[in-house]
Amino acid sequence: SSELTQDPAVSVALGQTVRITCQGDRLKWNYASWYQQKPGQAPILVIYGRNNRPSGIPDRISGSSSEDTSSLTITGAQAEDEAAYYCNSRDSSGKHVVFGGGTKLTVL
Amino acid sequence: QVQLQQWGAGLLKPSETLSLTCAVSGESLSGYFWSWIRQPPGKGLEWIGEITHSGSTNYNPSLESRVTISIDTSNNQFSLRLSSVTAADTAVYYCARDGSGSYYPYYYYYYMDVWGKGATVTVSS
Numbered sequence: 001s002s003e004l005t006q007d008p009a010v011s012v013a014l015g016q017t018v019r020i021t022c023q024g025d026r027l028k029w030n031y032a033s034w035y036q037q038k039p040g041q042a043p044i045l046v047i048y049g050r051n052n053r054p055s056g057i058p059d060r061i062s063g064s065s066s067e068d069t070s071s072l073t074i075t076g077a078q079a080e081d082e083a084a085y086y087c088n089s090r091d092s093s094g095k096h097v098v099f100g101g102g103t104k105l106t107v108l
Numbered sequence: 109q110v111q112l113q114q115w116g117a118g119l120l121k122p123s124e125t126l127s128l129t130c131a132v133s134g135e136s137l138s139g140y141f142w143s144w145i146r147q148p149p150g151k152g153l154e155w156i157g158e159i160t161h162s163g164s165t166n167y168n169p170s171l172e173s174r175v176t177i178s179i180d181t182s183n184n185q186f187s188l189r190l191s192s193v194t195a196a197d198t199a200v201y202y203c204a205r206d207g208s209g210s211y212y213p214y215y216y217y218y219y220m221d222v223w224g225k226g227a228t229v230t231v232s233s
Binding site: 086088 | 124126143145153154155166167202213215216217219221225
């Protein structure tokens, strides 16, 4: 399957740890990348590869992978982490790109 | 610093052709794939297609019959055309730079590290 599956919504208490997952067969051989999108803004890349953060992304945001699931973990969630998070990867053909449906993170 | 600036018509009638351009500054088109992505109001991200600096393209199978992505290396920009638009094509359209890599022995990763600000396209009669 070329699909990537994400939970539609997740919530976390301020300062606590939250994990957002992305599941798909393709992720057995590919690392998902993760994007944060706040309302009215373009997505920004937050995690790529095994656990790489672009410049400016805080180290409380990390990535991991196990079997067919990639995870984004926010340790000590802050109010500014409230956003939609999307994963993506190439599909099994290698020629197309697929996005997960997105997870809306609420920081309580 | 790489920047992507997009422009194009924002209001179309059904059956017209959507046309957007993305100008790249601070980086050559060479060595990367360049993508178009869209996001309907209140919905998730959908990949439309991509192009290399040499003009090779890949398209989303669900849109392939209507999509053309082209590249203009002399002006360091690439463009999207989507024909026969309907209300379902109403969305914010983004351009982005693609990157990829691999880990021994056979693990791969792909990402979009630079995005344009987005262009809102509305299809309405």
